[in-house]
Amino acid sequence: MKDQTERQRDRLAAQVFVCTNDRDSEYACCADVGGQETLEAIKSWLRDRNAFWSPIGVVETACLGLCSENGTAIAIQPRNEWYSEVRPDDVPALLESTFGPDATQFRHEAGNSSENGPTAGD
Numbered sequence: 001m002k003d004q005t006e007r008q009r010d011r012l013a014a015q016v017f018v019c020t021n022d023r024d025s026e027y028a029c030c031a032d033v034g035g036q037e038t039l040e041a042i043k044s045w046l047r048d049r050n051a052f053w054s055p056i057g058v059v060e061t062a063c064l065g066l067c068s069e070n071g072t073a074i075a076i077q078p079r080n081e082w083y084s085e086v087r088p089d090d091v092p093a094l095l096e097s098t099f100g101p102d103a104t105q106f107r108h109e110a111g112n113s114s115e116n117g118p119t120a121g122d
């Protein structure tokens with residue numbers, strides 16, 4: 001086992017978890033309501049700001065327990081922020097309000113105010 005905590009803490013200011021879960025069921029799942037499109041919209045927004053993967057990671061995930069017929073579920077960690085019914089068109093406003101227009105505003109610990117964190121290439 002290798003402890004990578006310090007390395008990842010240096011690289012990542014936040015991670016966006018995007019549900020793309022697919023299931024054959026009577027219940028709604030994010031794959032059926034644009035999960036993949038929402039995931040791509042998030043990556044694209046971050047790439048446009050040179051913030052994709054570092055300092056902001058994006059993780060495609062299974063069910064987050066916020067299933068809806070109206071859009072995708074997202075969690076932003078370590079902020080412990082959770083959203084449901086996210087549509088691709090919602091992504092720019094959501095990420096701008098979360099990370100600032102240039103994707104440079106981060107909170108490293110719950111309860112701390114916003115501050116600049118690592119930037120791409122750091």
Ligand code: FES
Nearest residue numbers: 019030064066067
């Ligand atoms: S299937 Fe996406 S939150 Fe449940």
